Amino acid sequence: MPNPSRPRAAALAVTAVLLTSWMSGCGSDSGDGDLTAQKLDWKACPAPSEAQGGGTSPSPLPGGAEWQCATMKVPLDWSDPKGDTIGLALIRAKASGDPARRIGSLVFNFGGPGGSGVATLPAFGQDYAALRSRYDLVSFDPRGVGRSAGVKCESDQQLDRFFQQDATPDDAAEQQTLLKNTKAFNAACDKNSGKVLPHVRTTDAARDMDLMRQVLGDDKLHYFGISYGTELGGVYAHLFPKNVGRAVFDGVVDPTQNVEQSSLGQAKGFQLALDNFAKDCTAKADGCPIGDSPQDVKDRIAKLLKDLDGKPIPGVFPRRLTQTAATSGIAQSLYSKDFWEYLTEGLEQAYDGDGKVLMLLSDSMNGRSENGQYSNITPANIAINCADDKPRYTADYVKSKLPGFRAASPLFGDYLAWGMVGCTDWAVPGAAEHPDVSAPGAAPILVVGNTGDPATPYEGARAMVNALGKGVGVQLTYKGQGHGAYDSKNKCVQNAVNSYLLQGTVPPANTVCS
Numbered sequence: 001m002p003n004p005s006r007p008r009a010a011a012l013a014v015t016a017v018l019l020t021s022w023m024s025g026c027g028s029d030s031g032d033g034d035l036t037a038q039k040l041d042w043k044a045c046p047a048p049s050e051a052q053g054g055g056t057s058p059s060p061l062p063g064g065a066e067w068q069c070a071t072m073k074v075p076l077d078w079s080d081p082k083g084d085t086i087g088l089a090l091i092r093a094k095a096s097g098d099p100a101r102r103i104g105s106l107v108f109n110f111g112g113p114g115g116s117g118v119a120t121l122p123a124f125g126q127d128y129a130a131l132r133s134r135y136d137l138v139s140f141d142p143r144g145v146g147r148s149a150g151v152k153c154e155s156d157q158q159l160d161r162f163f164q165q166d167a168t169p170d171d172a173a174e175q176q177t178l179l180k181n182t183k184a185f186n187a188a189c190d191k192n193s194g195k196v197l198p199h200v201r202t203t204d205a206a207r208d209m210d211l212m213r214q215v216l217g218d219d220k221l222h223y224f225g226i227s228y229g230t231e232l233g234g235v236y237a238h239l240f241p242k243n244v245g246r247a248v249f250d251g252v253v254d255p256t257q258n259v260e261q262s263s264l265g266q267a268k269g270f271q272l273a274l275d276n277f278a279k280d281c282t283a284k285a286d287g288c289p290i291g292d293s294p295q296d297v298k299d300r301i302a303k304l305l306k307d308l309d310g311k312p313i314p315g316v317f318p319r320r321l322t323q324t325a326a327t328s329g330i331a332q333s334l335y336s337k338d339f340w341e342y343l344t345e346g347l348e349q350a351y352d353g354d355g356k357v358l359m360l361l362s363d364s365m366n367g368r369s370e371n372g373q374y375s376n377i378t379p380a381n382i383a384i385n386c387a388d389d390k391p392r393y394t395a396d397y398v399k400s401k402l403p404g405f406r407a408a409s410p411l412f413g414d415y416l417a418w419g420m421v422g423c424t425d426w427a428v429p430g431a432a433e434h435p436d437v438s439a440p441g442a443a444p445i446l447v448v449g450n451t452g453d454p455a456t457p458y459e460g461a462r463a464m465v466n467a468l469g470k471g472v473g474v475q476l477t478y479k480g481q482g483h484g485a486y487d488s489k490n491k492c493v494q495n496a497v498n499s500y501l502l503q504g505t506v507p508p509a510n511t512v513c514s
Contacts, residue, residue, distance in 0.1 A: 035073055035081070036214045045069040045091060048119045051376040052146040054369050058122030061093055062129070067122050068092050072215055074143070074208045077199055086196070088208060089147035090140045091118045093125060097133040104218040104245070106135035106501065107209065109142065111227025111251070113202070114380030116146035127487060128224075130498050135222065142232075143208060144200035144380045151196060151379040153189040159374050160319065163366050166309070167324040168414040175395055178418065183425045186386075189379060190427040197428045200380075201387045202435060206236040210243060220245030220443075222501070226484050227251040227456060233445070234437030234464060237472070241442040246501050250448040251484035254460030255437045255467050259389050259423075260401065263416045264408055265457045270416075271409035273334040273454035274298065276481055281344060290347045301330070302411060304350055313355045316363070321355025327415050329361035334454045337481040337488075386423035390430035393420040440469045444506045446497065447473045450488075452481040474506055479514035 045067045047057045058067040071087040095102045106128075110120045117139030128137055141148035154162060162185060169175040190197065209232075213221040222245040225233035230249035237244050257265060278294035291297030308323040315321035321329075333343035339361075346357030367375035398417050405413035423430065439445075445468060449461025458477075465473030478485035478493050485493045492513030499505040 035075070035085070035211060038073055038215055040070040040072060040090065040215060042068040042070045042092070045118075045122075048116070049147055050373050051150045051152075052116045052119040052141070053367065053375040054371070054373060055119075058091075058125075061125050061132075063096065065093055065096060067125075068094070069118065071147075072140075072212060074211055076149075076196070078204055078207050086143060086149040087147070088140055088143065088212070089116075089118045090138065090212070091121055092136050092138045093121075093132060094136050095132055095134060096129075101134055102136075103134045103502075104136070104220070104222055105138045105213075105216045106131055106222045106224055107212065108137065108139040108224045109226070109229030109232050110139070111225075111229045112145070112377060112381050113142070113228045113232075113384040114145055114377040115228075116141045116375070116377075118146060124487070130494075131224075131501055134502050136216075138212075138216065140208075140212065142200075142205045142380075142384075144196060144383050146376065146380075149196045150376045151189060151200065151383040152192040152376060153185055153379040153382075156372055156374050158188075159366075159368070159378070160372070163328075163362070163368075164319065164322050164325060166322065168309075168327075168418055170309070179395060179421065179424070182421055186382075186423075186425050186427065189383060193379070193383070194427065197383055197387065200384050201431050202232055202235045202384065203239065203431070205232055205384075206239050209236055210240050213243065218245070221247070223247040224501070225249050226486075228253060230447075230456075230464065231255060231435055231437070234439070234468065235435050237439035237442045237445065237468065238435075238437050241439040244439065244442040244445065246443065246504060247445045248448065248486075248497050248501065249445060249461075249464060250486050250497075251453060251456045252447055252449055252461040252464045253456050254463040255435050256463045257460075258433045259385075259391050259420055260393070263420055264405060265459070266455060267405050267409040267412050267416045269454040269457040270331055270334055270412045272457075273452060273481070274301075274330075274409075274411060276452055277334065277340050277343065280340065288344075290344055290351070298411070300351070301347065304347070305411070308355075313350065313353050315355040315359035319359065321350065321359050321362075324415070325362040326350065326355065326358050327412070328365045329358035331412065331415075331454075332361045332365040335483040382422055386426040386430060387428050388431055388435070389423060390433050391420075392424055392426075392430070394424070395421060437464065437467045438469050439472050442468070442472045444474050444500075445472055446476060446500050446506070448476045448478060448485045448493065448497070450478045450480050450482065450485045452479075453483055455483045474509050475511075476507055477510065477512045479512065485513075 048055050070090045073085040075081045076084040076086050118141050121139035144151045169178050231253040278297035281288035312320035312322045333339040367377040405417040447461050447465050449458045451458045465475045496507045
């Protein structure tokens, strides 16, 4: 089970794009010369690698604009900037408007951590058409992800077993199995990617972005961060406050929380989203096929998960839907209101003994394609989280916290609590209790919070504003459902974001969109 201490990529959840790569990508290249002077060789983009989720080359944008890809060299170790380098995979679509009105590049990070921007940005290119009028749209695979020295751990077959395991142990034997499997997974990461593991921290990625800014020819970094991308943007602003241009944070991580606090917040967030889903289903005029009342819907889901703990049902052949796979499938569907219909269908079928839809949702969460190949989103997610997060939790500690997690969410509490052992036995120590995003002197950053967000609860937006410091963070509230706000297509949100990024017009603080 992926470490849930940080949210999954917003774009991944909304579209079920399966991202990222097995390629290790480490070069033995000596970093002689100034990396800021390198020239990017932009070419037609290849098809996404297996680790980026596979598939075909990105289609041209409406109007015929082609996506272009390049590789940028960065130091493997930023404390040794003239040592070995690795390549970061980049993608762009050039600005569509009058060249005289071009502002620069707008760099996107879609979150995870572990999401491949090279695979995700083309899937959403049309959603940002207004922004392309004055910006080159740019994204990248952060270090450890996809084609950028992508972390590799276990094989596809091993990952199938890893995601089928019981991640919510009920007794000592199940607990020992979970810890044993976690240790084996983490050892495989060290064996296959040990060279890169110490160098995938968010601070490393932020330094990469400042080099990217310079190589792209921009005086300031104009930035659009979603989900974990808000944490990366906050860390960038802390390290390089004077280099912040126009920046938007959407689906905001609470930068003041440690792993335990973040996981507990997610338990509350996913429970809220489940409550809202149940209310929505039972309010429909033609009835709800999975329950007569909101409580009935939740009771039936709880019974399904309890039954699956002892007796899995057929899923995607030859695999069977386990309790853990069903829980992750339900969580995946709560990232976007657009997925609620699939959750209803999946539950209806599961009650009849068919777990295929819930397993497909779980596969989407875990980065598994229909051909059985996994992207590296889970290895990258765990590697970045474990390099960032200092706490290492024991099984006894988790057990002592279960009552609080269950109170926060009867359905997701155990799942998120036990996820905290994911960094136990990790080869690299964690950097800090939580990220530092204080950025005095930075330009205004528009911070967008969604009141119904399951993965980055709404309270995180205010915490980010406060942590950035006086005069930096400007909060905008969206009263909606799902993870993030801009991609909800809400016109109020999009107009506010577009006005800031395109005209520099900062909306009034505490603007509310619904």
